[in-house]
Amino acid sequence: MITVMVVDHHELFRCGMARIISDESDMDVIAQAASGEEALRLLRKMEPNEGPDIIIMDVTMPGMSGMETINRVRRLYPNVRIIAISSVESGSIPARMLRAGAVAFLTKSIAIVELLRAIRAVDGGARYITHRLATRLAMESVDEEITPLDSLSERELQVALMLIDCNSINSISENLNLSPKTVYSYRYRIFEKLNIKSDAGLVMLAVKLGLTQMTDVEMIANL
Numbered sequence: 001m002i003t004v005m006v007v008d009h010h011e012l013f014r015c016g017m018a019r020i021i022s023d024e025s026d027m028d029v030i031a032q033a034a035s036g037e038e039a040l041r042l043l044r045k046m047e048p049n050e051g052p053d054i055i056i057m058d059v060t061m062p063g064m065s066g067m068e069t070i071n072r073v074r075r076l077y078p079n080v081r082i083i084a085i086s087s088v089e090s091g092s093i094p095a096r097m098l099r100a101g102a103v104a105f106l107t108k109s110i111a112i113v114e115l116l117r118a119i120r121a122v123d124g125g126a127r128y129i130t131h132r133l134a135t136r137l138a139m140e141s142v143d144e145e146i147t148p149l150d151s152l153s154e155r156e157l158q159v160a161l162m163l164i165d166c167n168s169i170n171s172i173s174e175n176l177n178l179s180p181k182t183v184y185s186y187r188y189r190i191f192e193k194l195n196i197k198s199d200a201g202l203v204m205l206a207v208k209l210g211l212t213q214m215t216d217v218e219m220i221a222n223l
Contacts, residue, residue: 002123003051005031007039007069008058008085013108017056020112027119035061036069043077052080054122057102059086059093060165062175065158067100074101081122093149094133096157104128148205151193159186163199164206 033039
């Protein structure tokens, strides 16, 4: 039996994926978490032989980011294999998650059959990424392409993604347990590194890099 933990702050998506996985005769979802912090708390409560074989981890979450959570899980529980999952597959995020220790990267738009195939492949000791992402990563390796987001630190990237998702400074402050002043400092450094002057400019860059859709830009333009 392949035991799985699902970590995603969107309850509907998390519960839906857990139900799909648990319906398989060779899989069982033994835990769900809405954040990286909750995932680590649940893992600490489990006996060594009770933990999950695989954790499916959302990339972008309030509080501790998926990347930071992966780093901590890999240090504390090296035998747990992690599948990173995200709504986007472009830019530097997939490569960063794989470098952080994820053994697979999936997007939330994949078919159910591919999700199940990835879980079984990872349980068997293999790494797994979609064919389209594998092609893109290979081309980037050949071209030595570096995106502007590669200049950001892990925390700066986390704040940038939350700004792209139109979170307010106060919301980011609350979710990351940082003071608004600290968030403003991160925002300033992000703008400086990316050579942009506003949140709208950040979203425009995100659209160019394929990290978000044009509807986000239209929404900001209408504010």
